[in-house]
Amino acid sequence: MPLTSWPLGKRFAFTVFDDPDAQMEKDSRLVYGLLSDLGFRTTKGVWPIEGSSERNSPGDTLENTSYRKHCQELLAAGFDLGFHNAAPASAVREEVGQALDRYKEYFGRYPHTMANHYNEDAMYWGSSRFDPPWRWVYQVLTRGTMHNKHFGHVDGHPSFWGDMCRERIRSCRNFVFQEIDTLSVCPQMPYWDPHRPYVNEWFASADGANWETFEQTLSEANQDRLAESGGACIIYTHFGHRFVRDDGTLQPRFVALMRRLAGLGGWFIPVNELLDHLRPAQGPHELTSRERRGLERHWLAQKLFRGTS
Ligand SMILES: [Zn+2]
Numbered sequence: 001m002p003l004t005s006w007p008l009g010k011r012f013a014f015t016v017f018d019d020p021d022a023q024m025e026k027d028s029r030l031v032y033g034l035l036s037d038l039g040f041r042t043t044k045g046v047w048p049i050e051g052s053s054e055r056n057s058p059g060d061t062l063e064n065t066s067y068r069k070h071c072q073e074l075l076a077a078g079f080d081l082g083f084h085n086a087a088p089a090s091a092v093r094e095e096v097g098q099a100l101d102r103y104k105e106y107f108g109r110y111p112h113t114m115a116n117h118y119n120e121d122a123m124y125w126g127s128s129r130f131d132p133p134w135r136w137v138y139q140v141l142t143r144g145t146m147h148n149k150h151f152g153h154v155d156g157h158p159s160f161w162g163d164m165c166r167e168r169i170r171s172c173r174n175f176v177f178q179e180i181d182t183l184s185v186c187p188q189m190p191y192w193d194p195h196r197p198y199v200n201e202w203f204a205s206a207d208g209a210n211w212e213t214f215e216q217t218l219s220e221a222n223q224d225r226l227a228e229s230g231g232a233c234i235i236y237t238h239f240g241h242r243f244v245r246d247d248g249t250l251q252p253r254f255v256a257l258m259r260r261l262a263g264l265g266g267w268f269i270p271v272n273e274l275l276d277h278l279r280p281a282q283g284p285h286e287l288t289s290r291e292r293r294g295l296e297r298h299w300l301a302q303k304l305f306r307g308t309s
Pocket residue numbers: 019020021084116117118
């Protein structure tokens with residue numbers, strides 16, 4: 001018996017959080033054209049502004065008016081738009097505030113969900129995702145990289161915006177796991193972590209970071225496993241990472257896998273709608289120390305073997 005029952009007699013739940021790194025409008029239109037035709041309604045990450053510091057990633061932002069219109073059309077069609085920090089560049093507090101205001105101006109409200117980009121203004125990112133002792137393990141593993149320079153939650157730092165995050169955004173992504181059934185490895189979600197109080201609640205994801213890992217995670221066998229378990233998958237991906245081939249067409253296997261999944265009787269809704277369904281009436285589950293250690297340990301073990309984000 002599945003642990004959770006889904007609306008409309010659906011067998012399982014499936015959604016995507018799409019990270020906008022390296023994604024240009026042309027490719028986005030192709031990918032979302034397919035998802036929309038097949039009946040998927042998912043969450044697409046956006047950057048509201050270009051930012052004033054040096055870019056750290058390619059990809060369109062909402063300052064491109066034609067791309068913005070495309071995003072507005074997706075929202076009107078039932079997709080959701082997640083926040084991917086202010087810009088593809090590190091931002092200071094004033095810019096983050098401006099980016100959230102822009103988001104609201106374009107879409108009529110603040111974002112429901114967010115996922116961090118590797119900016120200095122990222123929230124509880126890098127080693128701050130963990131409590132000791134795993135924090136120290138992570139610091140050793142990522143020595144010399146950008147992974148420990150994130151300050152969105154550090155009161156007094158120029159990139160601090162924790163108070164705005166708490167006031168304006170409901171849910172934030174943290175751990176990503178290999179398993180297709182995200183709910184089976186993180187049954188606590190959405191959860192509140194008292195050690196990270198500027199984020200109202202957290203959710204986990206399944207690893208689909210680029211086309212190759214997405215293909216593995218959404219294999220036919222895994223799709224069947226998800227449908228049979230009656231679970232929920234939130235796959236975290238970058239549709240800008242090789243889902244469109246050099247000749248400007250979609251990977252045929254991507255089309256085939258999504259078409260197959262669409263026929264399995266799942267509930268296909270944006271991340272926020274899934275979390276709304278899972279959240280108890282009294283609010284998100286409060287994570288215990290034991291549960292936190294379990295999630296951290298599981299994530300780090302997979303990180304060592306596969307490099308899950
Ligand atoms: Zn990113």
